[in-house]
Amino acid sequence: MDVHVRDLRYFITVAEELHFTRAAERLYVSQPALSKQIRALERQLGLHLFERQARAVTLTAEGEALLPGARALVAGWERTLREARTAGAGVSLTVGMQTAVGRDLQREALSALRKRGWRFSLRLVSWEDPTAGLADGGSDVAFLWLPVPEPVPGGLASRVLVREARWVALPLGHRLAGGDSVPFAELLDEPFVALPRAAGVLRDFWLALDEREGREPVIGAEAASPDEVFEVVAAGLGVVLLSEGNARLYPRPDLMHLPVDGLAPCELALVWRADDTRAEIAEFLTAFPPASPVTA
Structure with missing residues (x-):
């Protein structure tokens, strides 16, 4: 059996x-x-x-x-x-992610490690698992947007790599698509495309719950992957917040991307299990310097 x-x-x-x-x-x-x-x-x-x-x-x-x-x-x-994963010559790691990383964060670091004999498997995981495989052990490390939900046995540790402004994706012809930016107050009554409920606090972040001052978001649809999100937005069922970098990574002729005023920035991080003390994890982390601190 x-x-x-x-x-x-x-x-x-x-x-x-x-x-x-x-x-x-x-x-x-x-x-x-x-x-x-x-x-x-x-x-x-x-x-x-x-x-x-x-x-x-x-x-x-x-x-x-x-x-x-x-x-x-x-x-x-x-x-x-x-x-x-660690058998044979060199080191083998599985790297989880939910969206394209881009920003030249991976390419040079992974290339340098490959030249030293390291092997990598890139695992694309839907937002149904906001840990991108860390919770079930399917990924060794992951590139994730914060916040990452707890609890995960052993806990999670993270290193912020990029801080970016939050933008909004709108369908062409939307009433707000003609400006240079969008005040978040103008989006409060718009239907939003939400991540699955399983995404927890990450869903809340991309709905900007902290900036709504208690006003419940209008959910036009849910989607579990970037492709699903943008198809739903293009169909006019809702708008969606995204990072500035991802606005450039996911261009579409049927969408308009604009910066949003009045929102805290988003953070892309390298995340790993806090109880994973393998030397190769520590060495992998050294290839990715943290983001510069925010200064006043």
């Missing part, structure tokens, strides 16, 4: 939280999707793992018996995967 490591990780998280909503938040999946996956695992194993009541979730005797072995299997898989 074949069982996905992902499903065991889901089972372990629910067993630790004894609450499907909190477990779903840790795993960056929706609560209904998590419940469906756990039921599928129970059917596959022929075991009843949880007692589900209106206000409580408890492990059954079968679930209690499965938990230690499931933890050992997941830990063993993660250890084996790390060893496989």
Whole structure:
């Protein structure tokens, strides 16, 4: 019988939280999707793992018996995967990301490390997982826009590489598309394209919740990838905030990009697991100098 490591990780998280909503938040999946996956695992194993009541979730005797072995299997898989990535000559790392990085941040650094025998796999992950694979161990490091949600076992550490202004993408013909910039106050009543709810605080940041002074955003649509976002904006279903650099990385003839006045800047960071003490992670970080501090 074949069982996905992902499903065991889901089972372990629910067993630790004894609450499907909190477990779903840790795993960056929706609560209904998590419940469906756990039921599928129970059917596959022929075991009843949880007692589900209106206000409580408890492990059954079968679930209690499965938990230690499931933890050992997941830990063993993660250890084996790390060893496989570092096997042979040189170092192998998987780098997660959710949008194109550009800005010449990667090219020179990765090229220099490749010349020393390092190998890299670039992993593009949707915003359904705002950690770009760090949470499930699929990525060793990731280029991410802050803030990154917690909790992740062991925690996350980050180094800000770029600070940029936030811009807005508008469909051609939009009432605000003719100016040189857009005051954020002019966008408060506009429908926005939002990241998935699983993106958590990152979704909130790109909806600029902190600058809305309590006014709820109007959500015109949700999208899980840059291509989806820009298709929805071009269709006139909403506008979206993006970084200044990404406005240049994702040009489209059917969109207009303008700077937005009145918003704090956004930060692109290199992120890794705080408990990952491998020497190659520390060496990788030295190839990416941090952004200059903001001065008054």
